[in-house]
Amino acid sequence: MPVRDKAMTLLSFMRPARPILLATLLAVSLGALIFFGQALISHNADNQLIDTLLSGHDITIADHAMPEVLFARAQFLMTHNKLDEAQSLVDKLDHGADTPLLTAAQYNLANARLRKAFDFIENTRIDQAEPLVNLARAGYRRSLGIDPEFWDARYNLDVAMRLIRDFPGYEKTLGDEMVAKPKELWTDLPGKPKGLP
Amino acid sequence: MPVLRLLLVAFILCGATAKAQILSIERQAPRPFGYFLGDLLNFDITITAEKGWDLQRASLPRPGPITYWLDLRRLSVEGSPASGKWRLHLTYQNFYDTLDTRQLTVPGLTLTFHSGAALAQAQVPPWGFNVSPLREVQPAFNDPQDLLRPDTPPPHIDQRNDRLGVIISGVLALLSLTGLAFERGWWPFHHRPSRPFSQAARLVHRHIGHDDNSIPGDRFRNALLAMHRAIDMKAGRRLFSEDIASFLVQHPAYKKEAESFARFFASSHRAFFASDERGAQTILPPDSLLAFSRQLATIERAAE
Structure with missing residues (x-):
């Protein structure tokens, strides 16, 4: 069996797993997005606090x-x-x-x-x-x-x-x-x- | 800063019997000059004692202020009675505030070794070094506040990692969402024409080409495989010859090719299960297979 056919067989085996992998990746990256987004927002607010304090208020x-x-x-x-x-x-x-x-x-x-x-x-x-x-x-x-x-x-x-x-x-x-x-x-x-x- | 190291070897002579157990004391000291307020001084002291003699930890100096101008920052000891080699590493910090260059002395150490009830003492001699002033004796100034170096401005929270995290996870989320939408045929891929038979027709043509009659077995098998994949994709499951009837009920457009489907599966069965390509090609000659694939592609296009 040529290599190409072996690769095709492997790919066709992976085909049913692909949506599951993609959905998992989506869930993980969305979780990370929420985590980093929250950190960005709260640190932004903190930095504004710092600016206010340093400007003498x-x-x-x-x-x-x-x-x-x-x-x-x-x-x-x-x-x-x-x-x-x-x-x-x-x-x-x-x-x-x-x-x-x-x-x-x-x-x-x-x-x-x-x-x-x-x-x-x-x-x-x-x-x-x-x-x-x-x-x-x-x-x-x-x-x-x-x-x-x-x-x-x-x-x-x-x-x-x-x-x-x-x-x-x-x-x-x-x-x-x-x-x-x-x-x-x-x-x-x-x-x-x-x-x- | 290049550190000149001065090797100072002090051999303790066997004068007193109690000292005979300490064989040698070696101290690797840094350069003895050019120190400012706040500088660190590192010493490596190697003591060779007779085997079996243990260092009394209580005789070690404790990290903290040694004198009002000298702090011991760190102290570490390696060694064991079995080896008889003891290595001490000491880091002092000089806080002597001087107006001129002058000689100071790091006090010596007296370390006690014991073996059973017997005691022996290792004397590390004091070490002299020069400190230099940090700034001029009488600086010119108008306001004493100008004498001080300025405050360190309070920093903001570093948001580079947050931004990087948002960008990377956002791109990943977008990519995986796109992949999933493509896979599932969600918007905007829901209109994507899926034409497995057209694709199969191209593949079959590539495998069979213009040969009319007999072609090598592997090329024929590949052509059959391409057709199988297309039929499976159309049916949404793996299709065998006994499933043809139900497939044609679901896809009535292909009903007029029912006889060709039967011939295709018979030929495929012979090629793959009986390994009889010649027989398979008799049931379904290559040009008929090509024609079959084209016919299905035509119906597929017409059905959309």
């Missing part, structure tokens, strides 16, 4: 919102001086989000704290600035722990660390002597805070 968001939405709302809170609420949202990112998002959110929150600390320092309220700077430093360090190549976080950590120098509190043999002299404390600041020598 507050929206309440669901507890189980997408991490990107949580981040956008946290960003809104950071820029509107609600750092503690922003912190609780950033903490939520710690569970579900992919690490780049968490790294960026922690970095932005640390930036917000540092900016607030700058304002305090300019108004010579240094005791209020200090805890903010320390929290900012911890935030940058966490970001860098996840992504050591995050150079912006390194840079800003450097700024924060020069504001308040470390005191080697324990084990003096480790690392260099680091006695922070008062005049070194504010090397980065424009002039000295008013009221101080």
